[in-house]
Amino acid sequence: MYGKKLAYTVKIKDIKPIEGADKIELATVMDYTVVVKKNEFQPGDIAMYIEVDSVLPDGLDPVLKQKYEDIKSGKDLPNATKDEIKAALDAVQAQSKYPYFEFLRDKKFKIKSMKLSKFGVISQGILFRLDTVGITEKLGTDVDLSNRFNVTEIVQDAEEAGLVQEPRNKFFKFMMKFSWFRKLKLGVKFKCDWKNEWPGKSDEENVQKIFSKMKAQYGDKEWVATEKLEGQNITVYSYTTRGWFGRKKKKIGVCSRTRCLPEKGFGAPFWNTVKRLRYDEKVKKIPGEWFCRGEHIGPGIQGNIYNLPRTEIRFFDFYQKKDGKFVKLNFEESIEFSKKWDLPFVPVLDEHYVLPETAQKMLEQSDKNTVFGNNLNHKREGFVLRLRDDYNVSFKVKNPFYSI
Numbered sequence: 001m002y003g004k005k006l007a008y009t010v011k012i013k014d015i016k017p018i019e020g021a022d023k024i025e026l027a028t029v030m031d032y033t034v035v036v037k038k039n040e041f042q043p044g045d046i047a048m049y050i051e052v053d054s055v056l057p058d059g060l061d062p063v064l065k066q067k068y069e070d071i072k073s074g075k076d077l078p079n080a081t082k083d084e085i086k087a088a089l090d091a092v093q094a095q096s097k098y099p100y101f102e103f104l105r106d107k108k109f110k111i112k113s114m115k116l117s118k119f120g121v122i123s124q125g126i127l128f129r130l131d132t133v134g135i136t137e138k139l140g141t142d143v144d145l146s147n148r149f150n151v152t153e154i155v156q157d158a159e160e161a162g163l164v165q166e167p168r169n170k171f172f173k174f175m176m177k178f179s180w181f182r183k184l185k186l187g188v189k190f191k192c193d194w195k196n197e198w199p200g201k202s203d204e205e206n207v208q209k210i211f212s213k214m215k216a217q218y219g220d221k222e223w224v225a226t227e228k229l230e231g232q233n234i235t236v237y238s239y240t241t242r243g244w245f246g247r248k249k250k251k252i253g254v255c256s257r258t259r260c261l262p263e264k265g266f267g268a269p270f271w272n273t274v275k276r277l278r279y280d281e282k283v284k285k286i287p288g289e290w291f292c293r294g295e296h297i298g299p300g301i302q303g304n305i306y307n308l309p310r311t312e313i314r315f316f317d318f319y320q321k322k323d324g325k326f327v328k329l330n331f332e333e334s335i336e337f338s339k340k341w342d343l344p345f346v347p348v349l350d351e352h353y354v355l356p357e358t359a360q361k362m363l364e365q366s367d368k369n370t371v372f373g374n375n376l377n378h379k380r381e382g383f384v385l386r387l388r389d390d391y392n393v394s395f396k397v398k399n400p401f402y403s404i
Helices: 062-073 082-093 099-107 171-173 181-187 207-218 265-276 279-285 331-340 359-365
Strands: 007-011 016-018 024-029 030-035 048-049 114-116 119-122 125-129 222-227 234-242 246-255 288-299 310-320 325-328 348-354 380-389 394-398
Touching: 024 119, 030 119, 030 125, 062 082, 082 099, 207 234, 207 359, 207 394, 234 265, 234 279, 246 279, 265 279, 265 310, 279 288, 310 331, 359 380, 359 394
Parallel strands: none
Antiparallel strands: 007 048, 016 024, 024 030, 048 125, 114 119, 222 348, 222 380, 234 246, 234 288, 288 310, 310 325, 380 394
């Protein structure tokens, strides 16, 4: 979810050698595996961990950045040797506000999953020693350092991030990927209008964060595995108001992951799909008040990896309001409800999934093709697990090698 904790302190759980590697080894934090330099960390060390799909800040001001590019391109020091050019580049990078991030400049400071096929290991995220990044105070685990180091998240979809505040066009959507443009255009992020009585915002934890806890707590209990579709989180909900003379009147609303959406402006694409598929009418007919959450997919959304001709919605959670609170339906109830009211469900991969011994095994299982849409050769984003005995317990397994 956009706005989540991206850089934080962790305790090194384990360090293992990588067969055939002389200069690197494999660190384990939570259930993430991260390639690190040999002897850089020891089990029990506190380190700063930065998650995949994070963007570290560029510490060079515009003048220094231009100087760096001019040296690298040969515009400056055209007759210099390779060693002289390297020394000049190092001198510029040493003036960075964040010199310890400069080795990632060629990667545009983006943190992505890496598969070291030669050694058969996966590295997810990056680890820094606290003293390397200038932290001298003693810190415990799970201290959020995202703001301290200006770490941001890669924005694939500005609307999904809750950043678009006017009708979109291709240029606007492209520019919204740049933080400087978002700040210039929007000033500050929108004020969230999520109602306290609603279910919590949808964003399951990654398997690497909670696998050990889930395995210990639920052992061999069964889970429901559904495909994690690549799109925009959407909710169609019903509510009751009172009109003239106190008469009750049922209405429909639409939400993205983070806020209520108007029918016009930035909310129009969501509403247009809801109305075209008549989900507003269908949800309105259901007795009581409901909160129906799903994924908005198709043309213009996250690359339309499913090659759909028109936008669609696939639902995965249904909540009924009882005694002033929203209660989630379990799996069997959800399937029956979706069929009865013609609200199509997300693809079910396994109704009786049992957790394997390691999170890494689940990551391997996630690296398969989608079973949905018209592009079955495309890798799936991953899958979501919900406990059969308690559908409120859930987490996600993101394919580490998925890309739009």
